[in-house]
Each structure stands twice: as C-alpha cells, then as structure tokens.
Amino acid sequence: MTPAGSLLAAHDLHKTYGSTPALDGASFSVHPGEVVAVMGPSGSGKSTLLHCLAGIVTPDSGTVTYGGRELSAMSDAGRSALRRTDFGFVFQFGQLVPELTCVENVALPLRLNGVKRKEAEGTALEWMARLEVDDVAAKRPGEVSGGQGQRVAVARALVATPKVVFADEPTGALDSLNGERVMELLTESARTAGTAVVLVTHEARVAAYSDRDVVVRDGRCRDLEYAV
Amino acid sequence: MSIGHTLLGLLESGPRHGYDLKRTFDEKFGHDRPLHYGQVYATMSRLLKNGLVEVDGVESDGGPERKRYAITDAGITDVAAWLAQPEKPEPYLQSTLYTKVVLALLTGRDAADLLDAQRSEHLRLMRILTDRKRQGDLADQLICDHALFHLEADLRWLELTAARLGRLAEVVLP
C-alpha cells in the first residue's frame, strides 16, 4: 500500500492523546531526494505526523514504512539506530547541546556513529562552511545569533548524510531574510546530497522551497499520490 | 470577476427575472459597484444565445414585457467548471475569489475544495518565483520577492477563509 518508489510512507495513521485525536487517518509519502512541505492550521497534527514518520511517536494504528521495512515491526533499539544513521532533525529552537561548542554539536551525529573525533570535526567544519557558519565553530550555542544557531542545526542534521531530514518549523524563530537563507542552504545541500526533506511549516514562502506540499487538516492529510 | 458566471450561479436556486437577478447580485456581491440594468440584459442575452439559460416565461402585467430566465444543464456545467478552475494567481483578485466562495456555498458545492485548488495554484506560482529568485541576480530577487509577498498575503486570506467557512455559510445562506 505504499506509492511506488517512495522512500518513506505512512498509511492511514491514527493517534489520540487522551480524548484529543491528533491524527485521524493521515497518509503521506516522500521519495528519495524529494523536498515535501507539510502545511496546515495550528493543532492540525503536523508535528505528530512528523514524529510518527521519524519513529519517535508510535501511532495507535496505521503503518509507517521506510525503505520497505515497517517501523512498528522494529525493536526500540532498531528504531534508534535508524534515527542515528538514516535520519537528521532540525527543530524550531533549543536543539543544540549548550555545553558543547558549535563544531562539537555538528560533529555529534558522526561521533555517535563511531567516527573518531578528529575526522568527525573535520567533516563537521566542511558542512559548517557550506552553511556559512564555520566562523562560529569554537563558540557555544548561547554565544551565536538565532540565524547562526539554526544554520549550525542544519549542518548537524546533514553531517551524517542522512536519507531523510525532518524539519519542524526550522525558520519559525527567524526574520524573513534569515529564514530564507536557512531554507536556501537546507534545500540546496539536501538536493546536492540526495537527501529527502520533510518540512513542516505554516509559511507559504518557506513552503515554496519544496518540490511538493501536503496539507494536514483535522489530523488528516490528502497526499495526492494516494489519490490515484 | 465574471458577471455571467455569477448570474448563472444565482439562477441555480430557481428561475428569476432580470431585475430580481440584479437586486440579488447587488446585495451579495455589488457592495461598491452595483450592476446597471443594461449589463444584466446584455449578459442574459449572451447566456441565452450560448444556450446556458432559457426563457422560462414572459409576463407583462400592463407594463413592458419581463422575461423570466432559467438555467439549463449546460449552464450548470458551466458554473461548475468556473468554480473548479483556479484563478491565475495575481494580486487583488480577492473579489473574484470571494464571489466564488459565496457562490459555492449558495449552490451547495464544496467551498473547501475550491479554496484548496486555489491554494495549490498560488503555491505553484510561488515555487516558480522562488526558483527564479534562486538563480537570478539581485534585481530578479527583489522583483520576485515583491510578487511572493503579495501571493503570500493572498494565501493567508485563503487559509483564514477556509477556517471561517462554517460561519460564512451561516451568514450567506438564506
């Protein structure tokens, strides 16, 4: 039941918190290297969908399939490993480890995958240069601007060349100039590396950086690929 | 805005006289620009010629003859096609979009679908402009940005209207 050629697909997801239905039959898919924007009103279930897709939240029913494997059939350890090796994350704010320098933050996913410190930080610096923040490498997150911090977070999400980057309102806290620069760098880097991006945003100008968009309303989203 | 389609849509609820059409149009859509009688009769004779309406009856209680118009099946199809076809995104098309939304509600069609179709049409143009901006020089960027901000404002209006469809229906439905 997954659209042909999709890398990651969700089918008929339901998730209820207490008596609040957060997802009510949501279906979604993304192809390798594709940038898909997830839009919709506040509280419609966008973040919940993203968390289910990334295996952070388990849906009450429905399936999430990644590379032909069903996430719910995997062990917790298996899902964590998948998140480390295949997924990258960017959130609105508060995601960098405050005690580490920016370059250490960017290098973290590689370190967790067992890469030696020197090599990891070398690769991290390359990504920081690509995102134009190599000059803040030695600073701690508390000492850089919001826009710089967000680019550091994007570098961290991309450093381990994941197959999918999940971004939840990555530009939500930035002014439009900084927000657009972050989107430009994120989508360009992702396209160069062949990384798919699932981008939650309520801003149309941010969504315009995507290849395709999906609207979530009342916990449901119509992914046109399923409408065939 | 297409007066022809709007008048046709108003006929869907039942046959009406020209003056009745004008009055209803002015009341619902013509706040700042009421129709002239001449416009109504010119439009109706065009619709008649194209087979989208037919004359349902003629009255002349002493005075001049008054035709009563009824919509044909072809007319209904024409309204449906107009509502389903998204407008070319451009600034200041709110009055057309507003008319389409109200008419969809009045004729029992899915106004949310109409807004969604318009939304993706807007976003499609925004993608094209964003792409052009990415490849262009500073002048291109500024020109594209101007259009992008306007389209974004339209989109916000579409979202807001989608969220208020229930209340709008209460207001416009008889």
Ligand SMILES: Nc1ncnc2c1ncn2[C@@H]1O[C@H](COP(=O)(O)OP(=O)(O)OP(=O)(O)O)[C@@H](O)[C@H]1O
């Ligand atoms: N951990 C949770 N506990 C309880 N309710 C939750 C939780 N997470 C989400 N919800 C509820 O589920 C619904 C969907 O929330 P979600 O965060 O997915 O919305 P969203 O589309 O991301 O909204 P926003 O644009 O405001 O971020 C909301 O009604 C929310 O209150």
Ligand SMILES: [Mg+2]
């Ligand atoms: Mg959210």
